[in-house]
Amino acid sequence: MSRKELLVGALSRKRASFSKGWYKFSRNPLSVVGLIVLFSVILAAVIAPYITPYPEHAGAFTNFRESSLSPSLTHFFGTDTVGRDIFTRVIFGYRFSLVLAVVVLGLSTPPGVILGLIAGYYQRRRIEIAIMRITDIFLAVPPLVLALAITVMLSPNLFNQMMAISLMWWPWYCRLVYSITRSLRHEYFVREAELTGASKAHILLREILPNCIAPILTKITLDMGFVITVGASLSFIGLGVQPPRPGLGTMVADGAKRLPAEWWMAIFPALAIVIVILAFNLVGDGLRDMFAVEEV
Amino acid sequence: MTVEGLRKFFFTKQGTVRAVDNISFSVKRGEICGLVGESGSGKTTVAHTLVGIYEPTGGRVFFKGQSISRVFSQRAKSLKKDIRIVFQDPGSSLNPRRSIKQILELPLKVHRISSNSDRMERVKELLRMVELPPEDYMYKYPQAIGGGEKQMVAIARALASNPSFVVLDEPTSALDVSVQAKIINLLMQLRQSLNLTYLFITHDLSLMRNIASRVVIMYLGKISEVAPTVEFFQNPFHPYTKMLLSSIPAVSDEEENLKPKEVILRGEIPSPVNVPPGCSFHLRCPQKMDICSRVDPTIVEVTKGHSVRCHLFSDRREPT
Amino acid sequence: MAQLLEIKNLHVGFRTFEGELKVLNGVDMVIGEGEKVGLVGETGCGKTTTVKSVLRVLPTPPARITGGEIFYRGKDILKMKPGEIRSLRRGEMSAIFQDPLAALNPVFTVGHQLRDVIKYSSRARHGKHLSKKEIRDRSIAVLKETGMPDSERILSNYPVQLSGGMRQRVCISEALSAAARLLMADEPTTNLDVTIQAQILRRLNELVAKRRPSILLISHSLGVVRNLTERVYIMYAGNIVEVARTKDLFADPSHPYTKALLKTVPKLTGEGISQGIPGRIPNYLNPPEGCRFHPRCGHAMPICKKERPALFILGDSHKVACFLYRR
Numbered sequence: 001m002s003r004k005e006l007l008v009g010a011l012s013r014k015r016a017s018f019s020k021g022w023y024k025f026s027r028n029p030l031s032v033v034g035l036i037v038l039f040s041v042i043l044a045a046v047i048a049p050y051i052t053p054y055p056e057h058a059g060a061f062t063n064f065r066e067s068s069l070s071p072s073l074t075h076f077f078g079t080d081t082v083g084r085d086i087f088t089r090v091i092f093g094y095r096f097s098l099v100l101a102v103v104v105l106g107l108s109t110p111p112g113v114i115l116g117l118i119a120g121y122y123q124r125r126r127i128e129i130a131i132m133r134i135t136d137i138f139l140a141v142p143p144l145v146l147a148l149a150i151t152v153m154l155s156p157n158l159f160n161q162m163m164a165i166s167l168m169w170w171p172w173y174c175r176l177v178y179s180i181t182r183s184l185r186h187e188y189f190v191r192e193a194e195l196t197g198a199s200k201a202h203i204l205l206r207e208i209l210p211n212c213i214a215p216i217l218t219k220i221t222l223d224m225g226f227v228i229t230v231g232a233s234l235s236f237i238g239l240g241v242q243p244p245r246p247g248l249g250t251m252v253a254d255g256a257k258r259l260p261a262e263w264w265m266a267i268f269p270a271l272a273i274v275i276v277i278l279a280f281n282l283v284g285d286g287l288r289d290m291f292a293v294e295e296v
Numbered sequence: 297m298t299v300e301g302l303r304k305f306f307f308t309k310q311g312t313v314r315a316v317d318n319i320s321f322s323v324k325r326g327e328i329c330g331l332v333g334e335s336g337s338g339k340t341t342v343a344h345t346l347v348g349i350y351e352p353t354g355g356r357v358f359f360k361g362q363s364i365s366r367v368f369s370q371r372a373k374s375l376k377k378d379i380r381i382v383f384q385d386p387g388s389s390l391n392p393r394r395s396i397k398q399i400l401e402l403p404l405k406v407h408r409i410s411s412n413s414d415r416m417e418r419v420k421e422l423l424r425m426v427e428l429p430p431e432d433y434m435y436k437y438p439q440a441i442g443g444g445e446k447q448m449v450a451i452a453r454a455l456a457s458n459p460s461f462v463v464l465d466e467p468t469s470a471l472d473v474s475v476q477a478k479i480i481n482l483l484m485q486l487r488q489s490l491n492l493t494y495l496f497i498t499h500d501l502s503l504m505r506n507i508a509s510r511v512v513i514m515y516l517g518k519i520s521e522v523a524p525t526v527e528f529f530q531n532p533f534h535p536y537t538k539m540l541l542s543s544i545p546a547v548s549d550e551e552e553n554l555k556p557k558e559v560i561l562r563g564e565i566p567s568p569v570n571v572p573p574g575c576s577f578h579l580r581c582p583q584k585m586d587i588c589s590r591v592d593p594t595i596v597e598v599t600k601g602h603s604v605r606c607h608l609f610s611d612r613r614e615p616t
Numbered sequence: 617m618a619q620l621l622e623i624k625n626l627h628v629g630f631r632t633f634e635g636e637l638k639v640l641n642g643v644d645m646v647i648g649e650g651e652k653v654g655l656v657g658e659t660g661c662g663k664t665t666t667v668k669s670v671l672r673v674l675p676t677p678p679a680r681i682t683g684g685e686i687f688y689r690g691k692d693i694l695k696m697k698p699g700e701i702r703s704l705r706r707g708e709m710s711a712i713f714q715d716p717l718a719a720l721n722p723v724f725t726v727g728h729q730l731r732d733v734i735k736y737s738s739r740a741r742h743g744k745h746l747s748k749k750e751i752r753d754r755s756i757a758v759l760k761e762t763g764m765p766d767s768e769r770i771l772s773n774y775p776v777q778l779s780g781g782m783r784q785r786v787c788i789s790e791a792l793s794a795a796a797r798l799l800m801a802d803e804p805t806t807n808l809d810v811t812i813q814a815q816i817l818r819r820l821n822e823l824v825a826k827r828r829p830s831i832l833l834i835s836h837s838l839g840v841v842r843n844l845t846e847r848v849y850i851m852y853a854g855n856i857v858e859v860a861r862t863k864d865l866f867a868d869p870s871h872p873y874t875k876a877l878l879k880t881v882p883k884l885t886g887e888g889i890s891q892g893i894p895g896r897i898p899n900y901l902n903p904p905e906g907c908r909f910h911p912r913c914g915h916a917m918p919i920c921k922k923e924r925p926a927l928f929i930l931g932d933s934h935k936v937a938c939f940l941y942r943r
Contacts, residue, residue: 009435013435020633023633024633187388188383188385188388188389189388189389189390189391190391191349191383192381192383192389192453193402194368194369195347195348195349195368195376195380195381196376196402196403196406196407196457197368197373197376197377197406197407198402198406202402206394207391207394210391210393210394211391211392211393213393334809334810334811334812335780335809442659442660442896442897443659471659472658472659472836473658473836473837473838473877473880473881473882474658474876474877474880474892474893475658475892476880476882476892477880477882477889477890477891477892477893478891478892480882480889481889481891481892484889499809499810500810500882501810501884502881502882502883502884503882503889505882505883505884505885505886506882506883506886506887506888506889507889525886526886529884529886539811540810540811542814543810543811543813543814544810544839544884545813545814545817545837545838545839545840545842545843546839546842546884547838547839547842547866547878547881547883548866548883550883550885551883551884551885554884554885555884561811561814561815561818562815564779564781564782564812565779565809
C-alpha cells in the first residue's frame with residue numbers, strides 16, 4: 001500500500017470512530033447543551049475584544065457618571081461602582097478563568113499521571129510506597145489552605161495562583177491512575193506484553209495508559225469547573241487576579257458588598273461562574289458515556 | 297521440556313497455598329501433551345510457571361536441555377521468543393484499547409523480527425495463517441470481534457515470534473463447540489506446518505481424547521495419573537480419573553458405553569490451602585483404604601508409559 | 617398436558633448506533649406442565665434474550681419486543697401490568713443464570729438472601745406470612761435438597777466464602793423456592809467443574825421429579841441437555857430450527873445445523889474433530905433473507921434464500937424448520 005492509501009485509510013477510520021463517539025455523546029441531550037454553552041463561552045472569551053461593547057472597561061477605567069447603573073439595553077449587566085460595564089468585564093473575566101483552568105490542569109496532570117503509572121505498576125517496592133506517601137501528604141492538607149499559604153508567601157497574582165493550585169491538584173490524578181494501573185497490572189494482556197519482553201516504558205505508556213485516558217479526560221473536564229471555583233474563591237479573598245483586571249471571583253467579592261440593593265454587581269459574575277462550571281460538568285458526563293466500552 | 301519435582305507455593309495470610317506440589321513430567325518435541333484437571337488442580341499455575349510468570353518455589357524446569365527455572369524478567373530474550381502462551385480468557389488477553397494490528401506488531405517489534413516495511417506484511421501473513429482476512433481485521437478493536445476470533449488473534453500473536461513450544465491454557469473453554477472445532481483444527485494444522493510442540497491444558501476429556509498423544513491428570517497440585525491417550529481412556533486406573541470420565545456429558549449411547557460404570561460422584565475439591573493429609577483424594581474416594589488417610593502415595597509405573605499415584609497400585613512395580 | 621408456557625412468533629430487536637439488531641425472528645416454543653424442555657444454541661443465538669423476554673426483564677430502552685405473544689397459563693405476559701408480572705416472578709417462575717457469583721448479593725449472607733426469596737414467594741403464592749422459624753426451616757430444607765453439605769452452617773456464610781458449586785446450589789435453592797411452576801436454567805453449570813456439574817445436574821433431575829415444576833434447561837452443550845430433558849429445541853440466530861423428543865433428536869437429527877452441531881462435539885470414541893461449521897453467525901443488523909442458516913448450509917436451495925421456513929412436522933413431536941422436509 002502506498003503512503004497515500006495508508007493515510008486515506010487511517011483518516012476514514014478516524015472519522016468513523018469519531019462519528020460513533022459523537023453518537024454516544026449525544027444520547028444525552030444535556031451534554032450537547034453543555035457542549036454548546038462551553039463552546040460559546042470559549043469563543044466569547046477568545047474574541048472578547050471584538051464582541052464586547054466596552055472593551056476598554058476591562059482595565060483601568062473610571063466613569064463615575066455612569067456608575068452603579070442597573071441592567072439596561074446599553075449595559076446588559078449594569079455597571080459597577082466605578083462605572084465599568086459588567087457584561088464586558090464578565091466576558092474578559094472568563095478569559096482569566098479559562099486560562100487558569102487550562103494551565104493548572106495542563107501542569108498538574110502529566111506529573112500526576114506518570115507518578116500514578118509508576119506507583120501502580122511497581123508494586124511492593126520502595127518507589128510505590130514513596131510516591132503514594134508523598135501523594136497522601138499533599139492530599140491531607142486542606143487545598144484552600146495550601147493554595148492560600150503559597151500565594152501569601154509569593155505575591156498574589158494570577159501566575160502564582162496558578163502555580164499554587166497546580167501544586168495541590170496533581171495528587172488526584174496520581175491516585176486515579178494508580179488505582180487503574182493496579183487493577184490492570186495483572187490482566188492477561190499486560191502479562192502478555194511482559195512475557196513478550198516489551199520495555200517497561202512501552203507497557204506503561206502503550207498498554208496501560210490508553211486504558212486510563214477515558215477516566216482522565218472525564219476527570220479533567222469536571223476538574224475545570226472545580227479549578228475555576230477554587231480560583232474564584234482565592235480571588236474572592238483577594239489572592240487572585242488583582243484589580244483593575246476583571247476576575248470573576250473578585251467581581252463577586254466587590255459586588256457582595258453591594259447586595260441586595262445593587263444586586264447585579266454580584267449576581268451576574270456569580271451566574272457566569274455557575275454556567276461555565278455546569279457546562280463543564282455536562283460535557284464531562286457526555287464524555288463518560290462516549291468512552292464506555294461496548295461489547296458486541 | 298522437562299519438569300522435575302516442580303513446586304510452587306503461594307504464601308498468603310490464610311495459609312500456604314500448595315498450588316503445585318512435586319510435579320514431574322516431560323514433553324517430547326512435536327507431541328501434544330494434555331494436562332487435565334479441575335479448578336484448584338494447579339494446571340494453570342504449572343502453565344504460568346513454565347512460561348515464566350512465576351518462579352518455582354522448588355524443583356527445576358528444563359527446556360532443550362537448559363535449566364529455565366527463572367521468572368521472565370530474568371530470562372533471555374531468545375527464550376521469550378521460543379516459549380509462548382495462549383491464555384484462557386480471550387476477553388482479557390487482548391488490550392481493548394489497541395487495534396489488532398498493534399497487538400500483533402508488538403512481538404515483531406520487540407524481537408526485531410522484520411524491518412518496519414516488512415512488518416505490515418508479516419502482520420497480514422499472521423492473520424491469514426489463522427484464517428482471518430487481514431483487510432477486515434487489521435484495524436478492528438477487540439470489542440468488535442467475537443470470542444473465537446479473539447482467540448485466533450491470540451494464537452497469531454503467540455506464533456508471531458516463531459516459537460517452538462506453545463502452552464495453551466484452556467484456549468477453547470469459553471467458546472461454543474463449533475468455534476472450538478475451527479480453532480482446534482487450526483491448531484492441529486499449524487502444529488504440522490510449523491513443527492510446534494503443545495502443552496494443552498483443559499478440563500474437557502473428550503477433547504483430549506481426540507488431540508493429545510499423552511494425558512496428565514492433576515488433582516490438588518499433584519499428578520494423579522499419566523498415560524498415553526488410548527490406554528488412558530480404555531483402562532483408567534485412578535479412582536479420580538474414573539470419576540472424571542463418568543461425569544462427561546455424552547452425546548450418544550456409544551459414548552455412554554465407553555464411560556466407566558457404577559462410579560459414585562461425591563464431594564467437592566478441597567481448598568489448596570487445606571490439603572487433606574495422606575492422599576489428597578481420600579475424602580472423596582469410593583475405594584479408600586485405611587492407609588490413604590495417613591500416607592501420601594508415590595507415583596508408580598504400572599504398565600509402559602502409564603503411571604498412577606494411588607495406594608491401590610503401589611504393590612506393583614518399582615516407583616518411578 | 618395443559619400448556620404452561622406458549623411463545624408465539626416472538627420478535628425482539630435491539631436499537632444501536634448502527635441500526636436495529638433483529639435478534640429474535642419469530643420464536644415458537646411450548647412448555648407443558650411438569651415438562652422438562654431443553655433449549656440448545658450457541659452464543660449469540662438469542663437463548664438468553666428469550667428467557668429474559670419471558671421474565672420481562674429485558675432492558676427495554678435498547679431492546680424492543682417488536683412482535684409476537686407469550687402466553688403463560690393462557691394470559692399474555694407481554695400485556696400484563698408490572699404488578700402482575702412481579703407476583704408471577706415471585707411465586708411462579710424463576711431463573712438460574714450462568715454466573716452464580718454475579719447473581720448473589722455479596723454483602724448479604726446466604727441465609728438472608730434465601731429468607732427474602734422464601735418470604736416473598738410464599739406471600740405471593742398463598743398470601744401467607746411465614747414465621748422466622750418456618751422460613752429458616754424451609755431454607756435449610758431446600759438447601760439440603762440441592763445436596764448442599766452442612767446446610768445449617770452455610771446460612772451464615774457470605775457468597776464469596778463458598779465454592780462455585782455451592783453458590784450455584786444456593787441459586788438453585790432460591791429459584792426453586794420462587795418457582796412453583798416454571799424454572800428456567802440458563803447455562804447453570806457451564807462455569808463449574810465437570811464432576812460438580814454432573815452432581816448438580818443429577819440433583820436437578822431428582823428435584824424436578826419431586827416438586828414437578830416445568831424446567832427449561834438452556835445450554836450450548838448437547839450432552840448436558842441429553843440427560844435431563846424430555847424434549848429439546850435447537851435454536852439458531854433467533855429462530856427455532858428443530859424440536860423433538862430428546863431421544864428422537866439424538867437418534868435422528870434432521871436439520872442441517874443440528875447435524876453439524878452434533879458432529880462438532882468432540883467424542884469419547886476418538887473420531888477426531890470435525891471441521892466445524894463454515895461461516896459465522898449472521899450479523900443481526902443485516903440478517904440473511906429467508907432461512908437465516910442458508911449461507912452456511914450445505915443443502916441450500918434457491919427457496920431457502922427467499923422464504924423463511926416454518927416448522928414442518930416430521931413425526932410425533934418432531935418438527936424441523938427446513939425446506940428439505942417440506943411435504
